[in-house]
Amino acid sequence: MLIPNLEELTRNGAGGVPPRQEISLDSLPFPPFEMRELVGPTDLSAFDNPSRKLAYDYLDPAVYEKVFDFGCGCGRVARQMMLQNPSPKMYVGIDLHPGMIRWCQRNLQPVAPNFTFFHHDVYHVRFNPVPGKPLTATFPVEDGQFTLVNALSVFTHLTQEHAVFYLRECARVLHPDGVLHASWFFFDKREYPMMQEHDAALYVSYVDPGAAVIFDRNWVVAKAREMGLRVCKVVPPFIRGHQWAVIMTRREDVEEAEFPPDTAPRGWARPPMGSRPDSASIGMEPDS
Ligand SMILES: C[S@@+](CC[C@H](N)C(=O)[O-])C[C@H]1O[C@@H](n2cnc3c(N)ncnc32)[C@H](O)[C@@H]1O
Numbered sequence: 001m002l003i004p005n006l007e008e009l010t011r012n013g014a015g016g017v018p019p020r021q022e023i024s025l026d027s028l029p030f031p032p033f034e035m036r037e038l039v040g041p042t043d044l045s046a047f048d049n050p051s052r053k054l055a056y057d058y059l060d061p062a063v064y065e066k067v068f069d070f071g072c073g074c075g076r077v078a079r080q081m082m083l084q085n086p087s088p089k090m091y092v093g094i095d096l097h098p099g100m101i102r103w104c105q106r107n108l109q110p111v112a113p114n115f116t117f118f119h120h121d122v123y124h125v126r127f128n129p130v131p132g133k134p135l136t137a138t139f140p141v142e143d144g145q146f147t148l149v150n151a152l153s154v155f156t157h158l159t160q161e162h163a164v165f166y167l168r169e170c171a172r173v174l175h176p177d178g179v180l181h182a183s184w185f186f187f188d189k190r191e192y193p194m195m196q197e198h199d200a201a202l203y204v205s206y207v208d209p210g211a212a213v214i215f216d217r218n219w220v221v222a223k224a225r226e227m228g229l230r231v232c233k234v235v236p237p238f239i240r241g242h243q244w245a246v247i248m249t250r251r252e253d254v255e256e257a258e259f260p261p262d263t264a265p266r267g268w269a270r271p272p273m274g275s276r277p278d279s280a281s282i283g284m285e286p287d288s
Contacts, residue, residue, distance in 0.1 A: 029107045031074035039073035040272045047076050049083040068146040069093040071154030074100040082112045094120040097127040099283020126279045136165045147175045151182040157210040160201040171227040183243040189216035212271045231257050239267040
C-alpha cells in the first residue's frame with residue numbers, strides 16, 4: 001500500500017493538512033526513557049527544539065517542505081521538526097520497531113496530523129525478531145516526491161547489502177531538487193589491504209552486525225553515483241571518527257563537494273546497545 005502524497009492528502013482532507021500554526025512546546029509529549037535508550041541520546045534536550053530552529057541549519061530551508069524520515073525511531077527528528085519554524089507541510093516517518101512507531105502514532109501524530117508514521121515491517125534481530133519477515137522492503141511511498149530524505153544514524157546500522165538496497169530507495173523517493181541527508185561512519189579501504197574486492201564495510205560486532213557499521217567512503221560515493229546521487233555538502237564529525245553528515249542530490253548542475261579532513265577532538269560516543277531482552281516489545285504493552 002502506498003501512502004498518499006501531499007496533493008492527495010490536501011484534496012481528500014484525509015489525515016488533513018492543518019493550518020500552519022505553531023505547535024506549543026508543552027502539547028508534545030517526550031518519548032519514554034526506555035525508547036530514547038533504544039535510539040541513542042536519552043537527554044530530553046536531544047528531542048526538543050525550544051528555539052524553533054531548523055533541524056539542520058546547514059540545509060536550505062526550502063528542502064523541509066516534504067520530509068521522509070527513514071528509521072525515525074521514537075520521533076526525535078519528527079518532534080524537532082514539528083516545533084521548527086517553518087515546519088514541514090508533510091512528514092512521513094518509518095521504522096522497523098513496532099512500539100516506537102505506535103508511540104509516535106499515538107502521541108505525535110494527533111498533534112500534527114500532517115506528520116504520519118508507519119511500521120516498516122522487516123526482520124531485525126533485536127527490534128523486530130519475527131521469523132519469516134522480509135529482510136528488506138521498498139518504502140511505501142511514490143517516486144520522487146520528498147524534498148528532504150533524512151536518515152540519521154541509520155546507515156550506521158545497516159549491512160553492506162542493506163545499505164545498497166536502501167540507498168537506492170532513498171534515491172527513488174527523492175524529488176529531483178531535493179536532498180538526501182544521511183549520517184555515516186567512514187574508513188578508507190586503501191588502508192586495509194586484506195579486504196576482498198567486494199567488501200566495503202567493517203562490523204564492530206559479530207553477534208549483531210548492525211550494532212555499528214563503518215563504510216569505505218569511496219565506495220559510498222561511487223555507489224551513490226551509480227544511483228544518480230552526488231555529494232553536494234559534507235559536515236565532518238564532532239568527535240573524531242564519529243558520524244559524518246553527507247548531503248546528496250540528484251541534481252547535476254551542483255558542484256560535487258570535497259570531504260574535509262576530520263580534525264574533531266577525540267572522544268567516545270558509543271552507539272545504543274539496545275540489548276535489553278525486551279527491546280522488541282517496548283511500547284507494545286497491552287492498553288490498560
Ligand atoms: C540509532 S536509531 C536512530 C533513530 C532516529 N533516526 C534518531 O535519530 O533518533 C536507528 C533507527 O533505525 C531503525 N532502522 C534500522 N534499520 C531499519 C530499516 N531497515 N528500516 C526501518 N528502520 C530501520 C531502527 O529501528 C532505529 O530506530
